[in-house]
Amino acid sequence: MTTNKYLIFLGCAIPYRVAAFEISARKILAKLGVDLVEMPEFNCCGLPLDPVSHEAMLILAARNLALAEQKGLPIITLCPGCAGTLKKVNRLLKEDKASREEVNKHLREVGLEFKGTTDAKHLMQVLIEDVGLEKIKDTVVKPLTMLKVAEHNGCHILRPKEYIGFDDPEDPKTLKTLIEATGAKCLDYLDETECCGAPSVGISDKVALQLARDKLNNIKMVSAQALITICPFCHIMYDTNELRIEKMFNETYGIPVLHYPQLLGLAMGIKPEELGFSELKVNVSDLMKQIGEV
Amino acid sequence: MNERETVKSDPQFKYEVSKMHGGENLLRCFQCGTCTSDCPIAKFSETYRPRQIIRMVQFGMKDDVLKSDTLWLCASCFTCTDRCPQDVEVASVIRVLRNLAAQQGLAPQMFKDQCASIMESGYAYRIPESRLKKRESTGLPPLPKGNAESICKSLKGVDFVDHVQGGK
Ligand code: SF4
Numbered sequence: 001m002t003t004n005k006y007l008i009f010l011g012c013a014i015p016y017r018v019a020a021f022e023i024s025a026r027k028i029l030a031k032l033g034v035d036l037v038e039m040p041e042f043n044c045c046g047l048p049l050d051p052v053s054h055e056a057m058l059i060l061a062a063r064n065l066a067l068a069e070q071k072g073l074p075i076i077t078l079c080p081g082c083a084g085t086l087k088k089v090n091r092l093l094k095e096d097k098a099s100r101e102e103v104n105k106h107l108r109e110v111g112l113e114f115k116g117t118t119d120a121k122h123l124m125q126v127l128i129e130d131v132g133l134e135k136i137k138d139t140v141v142k143p144l145t146m147l148k149v150a151e152h153n154g155c156h157i158l159r160p161k162e163y164i165g166f167d168d169p170e171d172p173k174t175l176k177t178l179i180e181a182t183g184a185k186c187l188d189y190l191d192e193t194e195c196c197g198a199p200s201v202g203i204s205d206k207v208a209l210q211l212a213r214d215k216l217n218n219i220k221m222v223s224a225q226a227l228i229t230i231c232p233f234c235h236i237m238y239d240t241n242e243l244r245i246e247k248m249f250n251e252t253y254g255i256p257v258l259h260y261p262q263l264l265g266l267a268m269g270i271k272p273e274e275l276g277f278s279e280l281k282v283n284v285s286d287l288m289k290q291i292g293e294v
Numbered sequence: 295m296n297e298r299e300t301v302k303s304d305p306q307f308k309y310e311v312s313k314m315h316g317g318e319n320l321l322r323c324f325q326c327g328t329c330t331s332d333c334p335i336a337k338f339s340e341t342y343r344p345r346q347i348i349r350m351v352q353f354g355m356k357d358d359v360l361k362s363d364t365l366w367l368c369a370s371c372f373t374c375t376d377r378c379p380q381d382v383e384v385a386s387v388i389r390v391l392r393n394l395a396a397q398q399g400l401a402p403q404m405f406k407d408q409c410a411s412i413m414e415s416g417y418a419y420r421i422p423e424s425r426l427k428k429r430e431s432t433g434l435p436p437l438p439k440g441n442a443e444s445i446c447k448s449l450k451g452v453d454f455v456d457h458v459q460g461g462k
Pocket residue numbers: 322323324325326327328329330344345348377378379380381382384
């Protein structure tokens with residue numbers, strides 16, 4: 001099914017503290033002719049409660065899927081956590097009748113029902129599968145050939161492989177391909193697919209930040225001019241926490257961390273002011289100079 | 295006196311875990327250690343070892359496992375699940391164990407706060423008014439609202455949620 005109309009599911013982290021991702025994603029999707037319809041009402045996808053109650057997670061995710069079914073539209077999410085959760089639950093409830101009945105008992109109490117007639121996709125999957133690489137390349141008016149960047153996919157867009165079924169978690173190519181569509185070069189580096197550590201923040205900040213530091217060290221080693229992410233949590237780990245990591249471990253990075261739609265937006269000729277660059281924590285002025293946006 | 299320390303063991307525990315969604319393949323684990331050696335958390339934590347947790351469950355060390363703080367360190371990255379040669383869904387086994395611990399009231403506060411926030415607003419975090427205003431000024435559409443009544447009603451009867459609501 002290829003469509004150009006989606007219900008946009010923002011999740012919790014993006015409206016809470018990652019506005020630049022939403023601002024830039026809406027801009028590039030408009031340019032690509034993708035229509036976004038707002039969710040009629042919202043509740044968390046359920047992922048944050050999975051550790052304490054798998055049942056609560058299933059119900060929360062199914063509520064959103066049921067709402068989307070009523071609208072007759074597929075869901076697009078910006079957060080891989082939301083995408084992974086909605087996809088997994090959609091598949092589970094479609095296949096497992098007993099679980100579906102159990103969840104529907106809860107949903108019927110509030111006039112909803114999961115039927116299994118819709119789909120959920122992450123932005124990156126929509127870009128590569130529904131919009132298509134050619135169309136993306138067509139919108140690039142300012143190729144960023146002067147840039148060498150690194151990418152970080154984030155776990156939930158790829159794993160667990162069996163349930164997500166998108167790209168290859170051991171050697172993911174989609175984000176690289178999308179980055180290279182902007183004209184920028186995407187560098188390989190050590191342990192590219194390793195987790196950023198975000199889910200362990202609040203349980204052990206030290207362990208979590210060590211993970212992010214490890215990755216930043218590997219990215220620095222290949223002299224990437226920027227790091228490109230597609231997950232709000234990974235972005236918080238590398239951008240919001242970069243200064244904290246520098247202080248804590250006596251390191252210097254100064255690596256700007258961009259949401260992928262910000263990078264694509266620049267290549268589309270959209271001004272940085274319109275792409276939420278002022279929301280970023282790591283200084284981007286050198287990067288802007290390099291691409292001639294001063 | 296020469297009293298030897300004995301480990302309290304519940305021989306049924308491994309069956310209890312295997313019956314739960316995600317725990318099914320627990321008994322297949324042959325302790326190869328792939329999960330621990332590829333675990334990003336184990337790389338930096340001195341205590342977190344997924345292989346060991348799986349073994350403790352097989353041994354029936356229920357209390358030790360459920361009361362252990364390290365259980366909450368897993369980042370749910372699913373690397374272990376994808377790489378286990380025996381198809382043990384390691385990350386899901388950890389989730390099952392956390393769910394069981396939560397039923398005993400052992401969940402970290404963070405999860406209770408998020409649960410309460412979801413029931414109040416639909417969102418896992420309390421989004422400040424200033425953020426909502428800023429959305430308007432940056433040209434973003436208004437944030438969809440949560441239907442608190444409907445959310446609470448649909449979650450009724452869920453163990454952890456009832457707990458959080460009762461404890462408010
Ligand atoms: S990778 Fe699988 S089989 Fe090997 S120790 Fe871990 S759970 Fe057991």
